[in-house]
Amino acid sequence: DAGVIQSPRHEVTEMGQEVTLRCKPISGHDYLFWYRQTMMRGLELLIYFNNNVPIDDSGMPEDRFSAKMPNASFSTLKIQPSEPRDSAVYFCASSPNRAGGYTFGSGTRLTVV
Amino acid sequence: QKEVEQNSGPLSVPEGAIASLNCTYSDRGSQSFFWYRQYSGKSPELIMSIYSNGDKEDGRFTAQLNKASQYVSLLIRDSQPSDSATYLCAVNPSGTYKYIFGTGTRLKVLA
Numbered sequence: 001d002a003g004v005i006q007s008p009r010h011e012v013t014e015m016g017q018e019v020t021l022r023c024k025p026i027s028g029h030d031y032l033f034w035y036r037q038t039m040m041r042g043l044e045l046l047i048y049f050n051n052n053v054p055i056d057d058s059g060m061p062e063d064r065f066s067a068k069m070p071n072a073s074f075s076t077l078k079i080q081p082s083e084p085r086d087s088a089v090y091f092c093a094s095s096p097n098r099a100g101g102y103t104f105g106s107g108t109r110l111t112v113v
Numbered sequence: 114q115k116e117v118e119q120n121s122g123p124l125s126v127p128e129g130a131i132a133s134l135n136c137t138y139s140d141r142g143s144q145s146f147f148w149y150r151q152y153s154g155k156s157p158e159l160i161m162s163i164y165s166n167g168d169k170e171d172g173r174f175t176a177q178l179n180k181a182s183q184y185v186s187l188l189i190r191d192s193q194p195s196d197s198a199t200y201l202c203a204v205n206p207s208g209t210y211k212y213i214f215g216t217g218t219r220l221k222v223l224a
Contacts, residue, residue: 031210042200042216043157056211091156101147101159101203102212 004105012111018080021108023092024073031095033102034067034077038088049075054072082112116140117204119215127223132189132208133134134218139183142207146178147199157201161187171222192222 005024011032013019025032033048047057052069057077060067064083089109094103118137126132134148145164150156163176163185165167175188185204189196199217206213 033211035214043214045211045213048211050210056209083147101149101162102157103159107156 003040004094004103006090006105006108008108009106010109010111011081015083015112016081017047017112018078019082019086019110019112021077021090021092023075023105024079025075025092025094026096026103027073029094029103031097032075033093033095034075035091035093036088037091037107043091046053046077069075072093079110082110084112086110087112115216116206116213117202119200119202119218121216122219123221124218125221125223126192128192128194130191130192132196132220132222134187134189134202134220135184136186136204136215137169137184138200138204138213140204140206141180141183143180143204144207145205145212146176147203147212148174148176148185148187149203149214151199151201153198189220193219194222194224196220197222 003014007022011016030051034046035043039042046059047067049069067077089107091107116139124151148161150160151157161176163175166178167179169176173190194204199219201217202215203212
């Protein structure tokens with residue numbers, strides 16, 4: 001298995017632009033999670049899905065953030081409009097069940113200037 | 114109080130020594146506990162999981178869980194320079210499917 005695949009690896013954008021991050025989970029994994037990591041706050045859960053349905057989006061910072069999972073093999077995290085404080089590494093992770101640990105993707109390093 | 118707390122370190126140990134990493138959590142009903150290793154610039158990698166009180170060993174790694182005291186620890190025996198990384202503790206609070214991560218402890222193994 002190729003693991004959890006994220007794209008792009010790096011994204012540099014100007015403030016106010018729309019940013020879309022993409023994730024392909026491991027086949028057969030029913031849970032998908034989006035995390036954001038910064039030096040100051042560590043790993044923060046933004047949202048997670050179970051069987052393509054959003055279960056908990058309480059970590060989404062504000063309405064500028066949205067996430068979708070149109071099918072079992074694809075999810076997007078969108079920021080519109082982007083702000084410099086959104087600069088972070090965004091990780092996608094998937095899990096086959098609620099009891100097991102996650103497998104993380106390689107992350108997308110987002111820089112908003 | 115943070116939900117999952119770890120000492121940020123760095124924790125420096127000589128090569129061959131035992132490294133002891135600790136984590137405390139606030140939700141007494143938490144059921145699942147994990148340790149992840151994260152090398153600089155890389156993604157977290159699962160190294161240990163533990164679900165019941167006591168010790169769980171896997172190679173050079175031992176996870177210890179004490180639910181009464183609400184702490185979980187990770188011991189690394191015969192530490193190697195390649196073990197130098199940040200170690201993240203993750204806890205699954207009761208009634209949820211999500212994991213809360215601590216901010217991590219940076220470990221440095223000195224050759």
